[in-house]
Amino acid sequence: MSRDGHVDLDLDGTTHRFRLGIGDLEALQEATGLGPAALLQRLHAGLSYRFRDVRDVLRLGLIGGGVPVPRAHAIARRLDGLPCIALIAKAALVLAAALEGAEDEPVGRPAAAAGPEGRIAFAAFYGAAAAMGLPAADLRAMSLWQLAAYIDGFNRARDPDAADAPTPQEEDALWA
Template identity: 40%
Template structure:
């Protein structure tokens, strides 16, 4: 999980950092008149409202470090005049990252055929197995 509770997503033609620290969560809660878990449920159930989506994105951009005026201009230009539905998954990911967190980048997989040295304890042990394998 990400310790910073932030997520980078494509919005407005570029990758942007979204973050909802406590102050931004409170602003979002005030604008939508519900808490973050209720927002996540609305997004999942398809019962979201326009401001649920818009404010999640706006507050996430501001929390991610954008000046309020710049974040508002981006939202006006890339949200207000476009279909709303494609933005629902962005809004949901922004709120979920604040509440649940996001997975860190996965570790690189070893190359095929490379030895990893990750044998189980039973394989490493010189002791005989306690039971015989089934026939």
Template identity: 45%
Template sequence: MSRDGSVSFAWGDGEHRFRLAIGEWRELQEKTGVGPAELLQRVSTGRWRVDDIRETLRVGLIGGGMKPLEALGLVTRYVDVFPLMDNVPAAQAVLITALVGPPEEPVGKREPAEATTEATEMDASPSPNSMAPEPS
């Protein structure tokens, strides 16, 4: 998995890269009729539809850099012929990675910025200290 929301794993006839960027998400919304969060929920809870699985994998392959006809060929070969349940974990992995990112990148945690203390900020200010007595 990488920072760009892509994931690579063995699927079908070999190792493949899947990625859903904004353009792929829009196509996927059009094909499935739902947005990203609802699609992930349907796949995760077992309430998916055929195109939820099929189109996630096809569009994910295209987003991962595969030519559209090649992606369609793989999906036809490995989704249309095999039991759909075989492909649910793969579709779920593509969706989760695209929405949440790789697990090695904790959500909401950023590198700490250089800490500055209030005293340092006050010392750097050209204004007189408001607590200091006025000069006589």
């Protein structure tokens, strides 16, 4: 996967760049009522989802990948005539690319427990961005991996001699 969360995929004979930045993931969560990881799990496992969810992933991924909004909407409207299984697989790849980031360079701590339906609490992202002086527009354009790397860099710059944060297991042991 890529650091900026993009993936290039063929859609109806044309290669498009798909990318879901933080702002796109937030819009997707609002549109589907599901957190991105929960939606990915549902698509992958064949659990309950709507074709509209698949269309929303691909439409927002096209927009995040640089396709103009009117064109992305036009492409999304044509998806109904394409093979469903292939579209589900592409939507899953777009979500996986957005959530995974760079496999060779892990950053940040493991994610906290998700809310209902796997929803992400985006308010915490905006709070962290404000504390670091990162404009909201810049935050919304980042991938999750980029945000985690930004936070790691910010923390290291503030205190380069600080020990790494305790793991969740170490935190639990402190309270035992």
